[in-house]
Amino acid sequence: MAEAAIRNAPDSVPVLELRGVTRVLPGPVPVTLVRDINLKIPRATFAAITGPSGSGKSSLLYLLSLLDRPTSGEVLLEGRAIDGLSDAARAGIRLKKLGFVFQFHFLLPEFTALDNVMLPMRKARLLEPRAMRARALDLLHQLDLDDSAHKLPGQLSGGQRQRVAIARALANDPHVIFADEPTGNLDTKNGRIVFDIFERLVDVEGRSVVTVTHDPDLAARAEMRIHIVDGRIV
Amino acid sequence: MRLLLDIALGHLRNRKRQTVVSLLGVGLGVGFFIAIAAMMQGFQNYFIDKIIDVSPHIEMKDEYRNPPLQPVERLYAGGAVGLTGVKPKDEPRGIKQGRAKVAELELLPGVKASGYLSGEIILRYGAKDVSGTVVGIEPERERQVSKLENDLIAGALDNLYTTANGLLVGEGVAHKLGARMGDTITALTAAGVILKMKIVGIFNTGIVELDNFRVYTLLKKAQVLQDRPNVVNRIRLRLDDVNQAEALARRIEQRYGYRSESWQEANQNVLGIFVIQNGIMYSTTGAILVVAAFGIFNIISTVVLEKTRDIAILKSLGFTSGDVELIFVAEGLLVGVAGALLGWVLGYGMTEALGTIDLKTEGFIRAEGFILHYSPWHYIISALMAIGAATFAAYLPARKAARVYPVDIIRSAA
Structure with missing residues (x-):
């Protein structure tokens, strides 16, 4: 049903839009992370945020993904302003519409791969428990993780863990997937696999992917490149 | 969840x-x-x-909680009036019209009452002197007011009737005297009366204070021992509902003026x-x-x-x-x-x-x-x-x- 919603959304409305967004880290010496960013990400787009270390790539991703709030400016998700929403409401949007993949896989070590993938589904409770399990197994299958379903994260390789994390990000059929240096801890081969998956999510399933990366080869595969230097798009 | x-x-x-x-x-x-x-x-x-079980639920004593108010204190109640050197009136001790009061109290629902005379006594057996409290009872009433009969480990309550100068002693008292059931001992009181008495029963209540110091005899005999004929100085009540004791004690005290203690008050410590x-x-x-x-x-x-x-x-x-x-x-x-x-x-x-x-x-x-x-x-x-x-x-x-x-x-x- 969410996939239908993605398809039905009018083309003209970007999935994500930033209007004059600035984020300042308060403190004795305030640090400006990003400054006056204006950005539109159309739907079904593979976008890569690049830039040198400390340029504000990740900060921009956190603002886009509702993890952080801008100091000034506006963030719109599918045309809707979301800065005024409560933390709980934003958490609800993250749960049902957005997916996350981080550089460090961040799987819960006490849960098996399958349970980790089911975590967001169980939280969202959109499906019956049996349907959740079936969907999680299907996601793991799509990511070639059939044998790993019942293993704990500690028993998996780095590449496998990252794919489990991607499966978890897809659990609730999100519109946008955010990835923060998803290949940072992977070798070239596994990094390429991750990007292959991202491309498929965009091209076949019509989702949007926004990833931060400092690997120019991988960034070259994205349709939209956002280059950041000193908190500004250049 | x-x-x-x-x-x-x-x-x-x-x-x-x-x-x-x-x-x-x-x-x-x-x-x-x-x-x-x-x-x-x-x-x-x-x-x-x-x-x-053992002690009365309410005990009325022949004493007053507070000394009686002098007329000047009554007139200027709460005023800065002090009176010193007042000699207490030499009243005859005992509860006035004790029998009539017992009869009156028995009219209350769920209440059994009995009059007693209680006083100090010294028991002598051979070379041993043991002091204690002698309580004069009427066995047929006692049955209704206390469980004394159940606590007897030797003898019977009715022995007081059948034996002249019969005495029921606590187990501790008998032990201290070295006397046994059936032994004849000498009883002395402050009134100067000396009687030969016979132990016709021994009781064990489980409460040390009673077992070591208490003896019972017939009310008449106690009155003779204290040289106070026809006097009772305690009225004991047994209630069906022990939780009413405190409230009833207050009512009784208000009515008769005598200090009336519920079992809670008596065992406050x-x-x-x-x-x-x-x-x-x-x-x-x-x-x-x-x-x-x-x-x-x-x-x-x-x-x-x-x-x-x-x-x-x-x-x-x-x-x-x-x-x-x-x-x-x-x-x-x-x-x-x-x-x-x-x-x-x-x-x-x-x-x-x-x-x-x-x-x-x-x-x-x-x-x-x-x-x-x-x-x-x-x-x-x-x-x-x-x-x-x-x-x-x-x-x-x-x-x-x-x-x-x-x-x-x-x-x-x-």
């Missing part, structure tokens, strides 16, 4: 040793509470039952000790639980610190601060509930073990072994205290966990 509970359980399973130690802490607190409470409540109930005892019990077991709570606070704080990344990931996945808080509160709750259940088992075991200890006590009362009282309330109260303490101990670190800002954690991890 199941999911939050699963995550909480996962955390606890990861820290098995600390969890087990905290569980034991809570369990021991609950267990000790149950065992101590069973012991104390058992003792207290036994004692109160004994008092209610001991009942007061019970309150202190209970206070000690609650604070001791409370202290154990506080220590256990610190243990819980400790593991959950550690888990929160160790799991900040997990908390950040849960939050980024769409768990709210409330969900995160619940996870860690649930951990405390789980330890509390499991600890309480463990404590129930420990407590039950300990009370059972206490029950087997063979011990003779002689204090306020004489008893063999611990008198134990099993009450579901002990189990409920202790579990509530434990779960409350554990949950509160978890709440503080849980709030800290809820405040974790995911961006801070993810940024520093990257």
